[in-house]
Amino acid sequence: MPANRLKVAFLGPPASFSHQVQSQLQIPPPSSFSLPHIIGRIEFVSNSCFLFLQAAAESFDNTDAELLPHVSFADAFTAVQQQVADYAVIPFENSTNGSVVQTLDLLADRNALYTDVEVCGEYYLTVHHCLLVRKGTYPSGWAGYDGSITKLYTHPQAWGQCDNLLSQHFKGIERQDVSSTSKAAEIVSKEMGEHAAAIASKFAAEHHGVDILKENIEDRADNTTRFLIFRNTRVERPAQLEFEQPSTSTEATTRKTLISFAIDHSSPGALANALLIFKAHGLNLTSINTRPSLKRAWQYIFFVECGRTPSDENKEAVLKALDDLRHATEFCRDWGSWKDQL
Known part of the structure; x- marks a missing residue:
């Protein structure tokens, strides 16, 4: 493996990653997993492992990069801080459900564990969900659904993204949180004692051998997750990646900046002043x-x-704002600036 090959961290537990990705895409194990094996072959799924995988893959398209799955957001952050990985791709917010709390807690950095980590880019990924049932349960599909489903399974974040369908057709039906949407599909595939359904992806349906009762059940067709791309500020690189380079477009490109701070809560107007x-x-x-x-x-x-x-x-606006914030807050931190990709 070339010594200068970029390493990109993302969330994807090695066990589930190896099993699901290798079996469906016929690609090498995570230790040698690289973009040439993905681009043009990967199908988006809403299971977190694959969602994060695609975001990482597409963010570093046309780049010689090794994708490194990690079991938690904190592990991915640590990999960047300790220079085990050059970048990390972490979900920041969903257009339907809002902010990802786990990421905000890492950015709070209360114990100063990630002092060298900064944001250098962003990536938007559209998320689609399906309603899945055990094979053969409803031969006529959604048109023939008789209202007999008694239990629903999915990851907690998926409920709010599919509220319209749930409110209209599954009001009062028991909901069971599980660790991932893929796990929900697995449970339904093995469920024999009740009429259960899962909210998961088309890929999960194929992988676990269940039927798709209804596709694209998310409330909004533009249901999108925004990922932030993190790097280590102390690492010097000879060439910038596309999302790090200045815009070459004739149109002005917005630059985004993320800043965290704390105030004296006992001081009237402290937040307004900041x-x-x-x-x-x-x-x-x-x-x-x-x-x-x-x-x-x-x-x-x-x-x-x-x-x-x-x-x-x-051009000095951010630096001047930070200087003023240091006098108006208990502390402030610049998490970096990047090109708006929206």
Whole structure:
């Protein structure tokens, strides 16, 4: 393996990754898994392992990169911090369900474990769900469904993305959370004592040998997960990847910046004063999130994402805003800037 080959961390437990990806795509095990084996062959599925895999694969398309599955977001962050991986691709928010809490907790970095990690890019991936049932249960498909399903299985994040269908056709039906959408399909494939269904992917249906009762059951056709791409600030690279390079388009490209900070909660107007700093420097606030500080109950770490169209007038806007924030907050941290890919 070339010494300069990029290593990209993503969430995908090795056991399930090896079993499912190798069996369906006929590719090498994770230790030698690389993009040439994926591009043009992988089919998107909503199971987290494959969702993160595709995001990592497409983010580093046309790049000689080795994809490294990790069992948790924290492990992927640690791999970047310790320079075991060059990049990590981590989900940040879903267009239907909102922010990914596990990622925000890592960005809170309460114990200063990831001091050298920063955001350098983003990637958007559309998510589709299917309603799956045991093979042969409903030969006529959705048109012949008689309302006999008594239990539903899926990953907790999928419920909110399919609320319209659930409210209309499965109101009052028992819902069972499981570790992944693929696991839900597996349970339904083996269930013999009741009429159960799973919310999972088309790939999961094929893999576990169950029928698709209804496809594309998500509330919105644009149901999308946004991933952030992380790197280590201390590592120097001779060439930037496409998402790191300055825009060559004649149209101005928005740059996004993510900043975290904490305030003195006992000081009236402290949060308002901090937020006004962004306006003063021409930075457009696009989202605000919070997580508990864990230093004292009901006190928080704030995460602000802002955007600007680069110009000669505002090229120092982020640096000036950070300087002002240091005087108006208990602490603040710049998590990096990147090109808006929306």
